[in-house]
Amino acid sequence: MARSVSSCFITLVVLFLWRVEDVAEACRCRIVHPQQAFCRADVVIRAKVDEVGAGSGNTKYDIQQIKMFKGPDRDINAVFTPTICRKFLETNKEYLLTGRLNTDGTMNIMMCDFSRTWEASSDTQLMRLIQRYQSGCDCKIIPCSSLSCPISSPDECLWTDWLSGNGLSGPQTQSFACLKRRDGSCAWYSMSAQPEK
Structure with a gap:
């Protein structure tokens, strides 16, 4: 009987720890621009x-x-x-x-x-960025946290705020959008700069 209770307890502990690990995994996510x-x-x-x-x-x-x-x-x-x-x-x-x-x-x-x-931002800044985001959804933003971050296609923008240690408070995060240029490639543009027509 004691062995049965002990094995039941161990099973419950394993299941509990497995569930806690599941919850912890669900709480993690990749930070995105x-x-x-x-x-x-x-x-x-x-x-x-x-x-x-x-x-x-x-x-x-x-x-x-x-x-x-x-x-x-x-x-x-x-x-x-x-x-x-x-x-x-x-x-x-x-x-x-x-x-x-x-x-x-x-x-x-x-x-x-x-x-x-x-x-956290001015009304004008947020409104301009939102308008820019809408027009840049065909571009891909690739996070770069080490010195060698290759771009694999022309529709990608390297997100380098992490290299300088600024992360989510860096300039590309706060004031830039990745937009398509005339040739179909993508590049960073500040909220005041116009992309190539």
């Missing part, structure tokens, strides 16, 4: 968080949608995020949010989706 997050998202909105609540396995943020940049032809009134690995949004703050549209019309944001407080 904001342009990639914009292009991959079903929904991109500017919204103010009014209230935070909990549901079955989800955190619900009641929001006021201020502007829809990408998504359905109706307002999103709530955003859901898994309680484990959730995005933390503060009430009474405005955000630029990217996420997935569910079949029931609700929006999900995950750990890997892009979110930024609206006050």
Whole structure:
């Protein structure tokens, strides 16, 4: 009997640790440039968080949608995020949010989706970048964190903010978009520069 209880306990511990590892893996994600997050998202909105609540396995943020940049032809009134690995949004703050549209019309944001407080940048800067992102979705952004980062095709831009140690606060992240040039290749352009026609 003791052996049976001991083996049952060991099995439970192994299953628990396996589940914890699964959750930890689900919480990890590859950091992407904001342009990639914009292009991959079903929904991109500017919204103010009014209230935070909990549901079955989800955190619900009641929001006021201020502007829809990408998504359905109706307002999103709530955003859901898994309680484990959730995005933390503060009430009474405005955000630029990217996420997935569910079949029931609700929006999900995950750990890997892009979110930024609206006050982190000027209105003009964010609006220009969003317009640029829309026109650069055919380009690929390749993160570069070591000195030898080859480009394998002309439609790629090397994201080198990581080389200087700036990461997500670097100039390519904050003020540039990867856009197509006249010859079909892609290159970085600041929000004020015009791409080649």
